[in-house]
Amino acid sequence: MDQVIIGVDTHKSNHIAVAINTHGARLGEKTIPTTSRGYRDLEIWASGFGQVKAFGIEGTGSFGANLSRALMAKGHVVMDVMRPNRQIRYLQGKSDALDAEGAARSVLNGQTTALAKTQTGTSEMLRHLKVARDSAVKARSQAMITLKTLIINAPVELRDTLEKINGRITLIRHLAAWHQPTQINSPTASAKMVLRSIARRCLALHEEVDGHDRELERMAHEKAPGLMASHGISTMTVAEMLILVGDNPERIRSEAALAKLCGVCPVPASSGKTNRMRLNRGGNRQANAALYRVAIVRMRDHEMTRAYVAKRTTEGKTRREIVRCLERYIVREIYRHLCGSQTSPRPV
Structure with missing residues (x-):
């Protein structure tokens, strides 16, 4: 049986879906209401083209939340699709059907790799x-x-x-x-x-x-009792990280992925003879702010962190660069607690 990928452009009162096969050929288009019956109709319609490999849905945390929950409850793979590239949209035009097709193609070509949150726990x-x-x-x-x-x-x-x-x-x-x-x-x-x-x-x-x-x-x-006991990590920080990770932490593949999600992974900013990294201005900014607060608290009264800061200062690092490094270590600690192995994490 042929495999198909369904892309969905979500709105408040209706969703527009487009089906493509694994070769990229467009198979059909359907508009459904945002109701339980509409979600069932979408599943039946998609199954008519063959085995559904994945659903690529825009806005799984907003307009597409109920649809993604309904599909995951039926055992389907649901991918969280980012909004379309503005340059491509400018060249190809804008319509709901084109956005839905773009969502399906982003899953097909591997551009979209993030699983949607289950949002049920x-x-x-x-x-x-x-x-x-x-x-x-x-x-x-x-x-x-x-x-x-x-x-x-x-x-x-x-x-x-x-x-x-x-x-x-x-x-x-x-x-x-x-x-x-x-x-x-x-x-x-x-x-x-x-x-x-x-x-x-x-x-x-x-x-x-x-x-x-x-x-x-x-x-x-x-x-997360272990994370709550860590130095400098408050209830709001733990809550922010649990919300970010979601109820299916297996979707975070590595600590580097979590660092990128929090906006604390280093970004190359080298040119010519200059070789350096800069701060990442992307990612979840609430989680990024929470990590910054933890780093500042530990720099103030945590012995191991203060020793690390002194060492990096002697190496010529600026305070901003040291904070960036600390945030990366803190993400590693959080990853081990929330979605990593069972080895006991060491604080920074």
């Missing part, structure tokens, strides 16, 4: 919690800025009273304990009502963030 739950936490932290910061601005512009007698209170949480609780004014008949009354409202919002968001933090810490301890 602890890593997906961590992602949900972290999205909610980050949103609550942002809203809390915005509420605090608004509160401080209102206090600065409040009537002078009210402002003088509030400036005597020390501590952010103490101030917020003091404002939240005010009684609701029965009638707004002066700027002082309106200021009191608004300050009380925003203070209560801050407290609610603070409790929400604390609840998310407790749940994230519990799940991170259950999923």
Whole structure:
């Protein structure tokens, strides 16, 4: 039986699929709704051309998430396809069918090698919690800025009273304990009502963030207890790495692949007689920032890391180059904990 590859261009309300065979010949095109029935119809339609070798889907983490989950649950190989090359799109034109065909051909020619995340386990739950936490932290910061601005512009007698209170949480609780004014008949009354409202919002968001933090810490301890015990690695760093790796860590083939995914692999920047490497500005920037924080913490108070920094400094390395090297070592440690062998990793 002939093997076929299916490329899918995903959208909010429908997906466009194109089938090609292993010789690159286009076999057909189909549009399906983003429903369970549409996913079943796509599988039946694809099977009509022969044995499905793989599905290449754009946006497996967004519009194509449910489709990729449904196909992987049926045992199909699902590849995560990057967006089309802009130069090729400019030369060949843009349409949903062309994008779907390009996704299939990128799987055929080996350009796409990344397996999609299963998104059915602890890593997906961590992602949900972290999205909610980050949103609550942002809203809390915005509420605090608004509160401080209102206090600065409040009537002078009210402002003088509030400036005597020390501590952010103490101030917020003091404002939240005010009684609701029965009638707004002066700027002082309106200021009191608004300050009380925003203070209560801050407290609610603070409790929400604390609840998310407790749940994230519990799940991170259950999923990666060894990594949680490593020096300088916090709960948010472990959660970020678990989200990045996903629930199927076998898709990360090597520590070099994880380093590239985090944007910490060295990039050649040599020309002529100059032979050097530069920082990688690609990859997952949230994971990259988490690794940077770990490196800075270890450079401050971790004996082995401080000895390494001193050694590299004597060799003529700049601080930026040393941080890049440290991040690469930290990725190696994380890889061994999350998706590598069972040998006990050594900290940097």
